[in-house]
Every structure is written in C-alpha cells, then in structure tokens.
Amino acid sequence: xxxxxxxxxxxxxxxxxxxxxxxxxxxYCELFGAENVHKFMNMTGIKTRHIALNxxxxxxxxxxxxxxxxxxxxxxxxxVDALIMITQTPDYAVPATACVLQHRLGLGEDCIAxxxxxxxxxxxxxxxxxxxxxxxxxxxxxxxxxxxxxxxxINPNDSATAMIFGDGGTATALEKSAGKSMKYFLKxxxxxxxxxxxxxGHARSRGKTDIKVSEYELFMNGSxxxxxxxxxxxxxxxxxxxxxxxxxxxxxxxxxHQANLFILKHLAKKLNIPMEKLALSIDRYGNTSGESIPxxxxxxxxxxxxxxxxxxxxxxxGVGLSWGGVYLEMDKSVxxxxxxxxxxxxxx
Amino acid sequence: MTIQEKLSLLEExxxxxxxxxxxxxxxxxxxxxxxxxxxxxxxxxxETFGKVVTPKEVKSFKIIKxxxxxxx
Numbered sequence: 122x123x124x125x126x127x128x129x130x131x132x133x134x135x136x137x138x139x140x141x142x143x144x145x146x147x148x149y150c151e152l153f154g155a156e157n158v159h160k161f162m163n164m165t166g167i168k169t170r171h172i173a174l175n176x177x178x179x180x181x182x183x184x185x186x187x188x189x190x191x192x193x194x195x196x197x198x199x200x201v202d203a204l205i206m207i208t209q210t211p212d213y214a215v216p217a218t219a220c221v222l223q224h225r226l227g228l229g230e231d232c233i234a235x236x237x238x239x240x241x242x243x244x245x246x247x248x249x250x251x252x253x254x255x256x257x258x259x260x261x262x263x264x265x266x267x268x269x270x271x272x273x274x275i276n277p278n279d280s281a282t283a284m285i286f287g288d289g290g291t292a293t294a295l296e297k298s299a300g301k302s303m304k305y306f307l308k309x310x311x312x313x314x315x316x317x318x319x320x321x322g323h324a325r326s327r328g329k330t331d332i333k334v335s336e337y338e339l340f341m342n343g344s345x346x347x348x349x350x351x352x353x354x355x356x357x358x359x360x361x362x363x364x365x366x367x368x369x370x371x372x373x374x375x376x377x378h379q380a381n382l383f384i385l386k387h388l389a390k391k392l393n394i395p396m397e398k399l400a401l402s403i404d405r406y407g408n409t410s411g412e413s414i415p416x417x418x419x420x421x422x423x424x425x426x427x428x429x430x431x432x433x434x435x436x437x438x439g440v441g442l443s444w445g446g447v448y449l450e451m452d453k454s455v456x457x458x459x460x461x462x463x464x465x466x467x468x469x
Numbered sequence: 470m471t472i473q474e475k476l477s478l479l480e481e482x483x484x485x486x487x488x489x490x491x492x493x494x495x496x497x498x499x500x501x502x503x504x505x506x507x508x509x510x511x512x513x514x515x516e517t518f519g520k521v522v523t524p525k526e527v528k529s530f531k532i533i534k535x536x537x538x539x540x541x
Contacts, residue, residue, distance in 0.1 A: 344507045344524035351515055387512055
C-alpha cells in the first residue's frame with residue numbers, strides 16, 4: 122500500500138499567483154439562461170474565477186509565484202537542487218515546461234528539472250515526490266510548482282465546463298529539515314481514465330482522420346467523478362487516518378481539492394468534519410485543478426498576521442483517476458499573500 | 470418509508486411543486502431531470518440509504534417507480 126512517512130522534510134514557503142482578470146459567473150446568464158446559471162452557482166458554490174490572458178501560461182503564473190518565494194526565503198537560485206513542474210497545460214508538447222522555468226528562474230545547471238502530468242491529485246503526489254527526493258537523496262532544496270490554465274482547452278459553450286475552472290500557479294519550497302516529517306497516501310484507478318479526458322491532440326489520435334473539434338476539448342463525466350469521490354475518497358482518508366492513529370479532532374484544517382461545493386459538503390458529512398474546519402476557496406477561485414490545495418492554503422493563511430503551527434489534512438482527487446493525501450504540521454507564516462498578475466513570458 | 474414520503478423526498482430533491490410526482494411520472498418528461506439531478510440522486514442514496522447507486526444505474530431509470538423501488 123502506498124502509505125508512509127517522509128522524514129526530515131519541511132515546507133518552507135508557499136506562494137500562489139492568479140491572473141488579475143476575474144470573471145463573475147453571473148456573466149453567463151445570457152448564454153445559458155439565468156435559472157441554469159443560478160442553479161449551477163448554488164450547487165458548485167462558484168461565484169468568480171480568475172482567468173488567464175490569452176498569452177498567459179500556467180508556467181507564467183508559477184514563475185511569478187516562484188520568483189516571489191525565492192526572494193522571500195532568500196534562496197539563491199543556484200541553491201535549488203530540483204524543480205518539479207506539475208501541470209496538464211504545459212507550454213509545449215515538447216520540451217518539458219520545467220526546463221523552460223529552470224532557465225527563466227536562473228537556476229543552476231546542477232538542478233534536476235522535469236514535468237509530471239497530473240491534475241486534481243497533484244499536490245499529494247508532488248509533496249511525496251519532493252519529500253522522497255529530499256529524505257533519500259543528497260539534495261537540500263526542492264521547488265515544487267503546480268499550475269494550470271484549465272480555461273484554455275474547454276468549450277466556452279459547454280455549460281458543464283465553462284463556469285467551473287479557475288487558472289492559477291503555485292510554488293512550494295521544500296527543504297531538508299531534521300525532525301520534521303509528513304505522512305502520505307497515494308492511490309490510482311486507471312480504469313476510470315475516460316472519466317476526465319482530452320481525447321485528441323496526442324499520440325492516441327495520430328492515425329485518425331475524422332477527429333471532431335470537441336475531442337480536443339476537456340470532457341468530464343460529472344456523475345462518474347462524483348460517484349468516485351464520495352466512495353473511494355472518504356474510504357481512503359478514513360483508512361489513512363486510522364493507519365497512523367490520526368485523531369480527527371486534532372486536525373485544525375482539512376484542505377481538500379476544490380472540486381465544487383456540493384462534493385466538498387458531501388465529503389465533510391461523510392467524514393464527520395464540521396464545516397468550519399473545511400477550507401473553502403472555491404467561491405472566489407473556482408476549481409483550480411492540482412493547484413487548488415496550495416492556493417487554498419495561501420487563501421487561508423497568506424496574511425501578515427498569520428502565524429502559529431497548524432495540523433493539516435490535505436487531499437486531492439480526480440483526473441486519472443488518481444487520489445492522495447498528506448498529513449503535516451506547518452507554520453501558517455510560510456504562506457505568502459495571494460499575488461495577482463498579468464505578467465507573461467515574451468521569449469517563448 | 471411510505472410511498473408518499475419517498476415521493477415528497479424526490480419532490481424536494483428535484484425542486485418540483487408539491488404533489489406533482491407519481492410513481493408513473495416519466496423522468497424524461499421532467500424539466501428538472503438533468504445532470505445536477507443525477508448527482509443529487511446519487512448523493513441522496515448515499516446519505517439517506519447508505520447505498521451506492523452508480524451513474525449507469527441512474528441512467529437506466531425510466532420512471533419515478535424505478536427510483537422509489539430502490540429507496541430502502
């Protein structure tokens with residue numbers, strides 16, 4: 122079972138950048154009808170979302186977040202041993218966006234840099250990957266970047282996906298730190314790979330000649346995703362907590378992937394979590410894919426006056442199907458205030 | 470749970486007027502029978518009856534009776 126402890130690892134900082142451009146879902150009333158839009162808003166809880174400019178990539182948002190974080194931590198770029206970029210909206214099919222960012226951030230040639238293709242479960246996988254590198258290898262500092270511009274690649278006339286996603290980029294700085302640890306679990310159910318999919322645009326559709334435009338767009342089977350989330354996810358969280366004897370009353374904040382409010386409320390009910398212990402950013406940022414957990418942490422703690430240690434249970438779930446969780450203690454002050462930016466790379 | 474109680478629960482879930490549903494009501498005839506209703510129904514089975522109903526099963530439902538038969 123993929124469940125364990127990552128020793129001598131600590132999160133030193135988290136930063137998040139979102140596009141300045143915020144869109145209110147009320148703006149869709151004309152297109153989809155007011156009644157439908159309000160029903161959607163009530164169910165998903167999504168009021169506004171930040172949407173990237175046409176020129177603005179996930180990497181640009183991650184770049185701004187990472188740059189600010191390195192400055193805040195006084196980390197010399199050359200001291201970063203590895204950069205992991207997790208995205209499903211990379212700059213190019215080839216090369217890896219992590220290589221472009223290694224260059225843009227001025228990191229050294231001795232820096233490991235690679236991309237990972239995961240969505241909603243990405244933060245748990247990213248923390249595990251960065252944590253494993255730090256606790257087992259001769260590495261001291263890892264920069265974990267998660268970003269997506271999910272609004273590009275959807276059909277703007279499809280009410281199932283047009284009003285859900287927000288764009289954002291996050292940077293998490295992890296460092297080797299004696300005595301600190303994180304606990305994790307990771308799971309996969311690839312039989313559900315068609316539940317959330319962009320069918321065309323890559324090798325599987327290479328030989329096809331009759332590809333429809335819609336096959337290049339994100340398809341999501343909402344009821345299948347929901348069914349998976351309310352059965353597999355709470356079961357995994359319960360068995361993770363019982364494996365490590367984590368008492369639910371000891372958790373200060375549950376930070377789950379911000380899929381939609383209906384799913385989050387249902388999960389809270391199934392796990393007997395009081396709503397005040399459930400972090401919510403979905404109303405103002407929408408579903409921001411893999412970065413929704415670090416974004417929500419920044420939203421919750423990224424204020425000047427935030428400090429003190431909190432016990433957190435993080436859990437991401439979705440596309441793959443893939444899910445995973447992390448339990449950790451963290452000082453709230455590691456979270457920088459939210460960054461709003463229209464910056465983008467003009468050398469691409 | 471009586472039939473009347475089941476129908477009331479479904480009327481609330483589907484946000485239809487009171488006493489408008491019968492066991493013979495065809496789901497396709499209801500404007501409220503959409504993707505959100507499917508998800509709400511799966512949630513209701515899970516929460517109220519501790520039952521896992523798959524989206525495939527829900528898609529096979531034709532009339533209200535198909536739903537009420539499972540509400541136990």
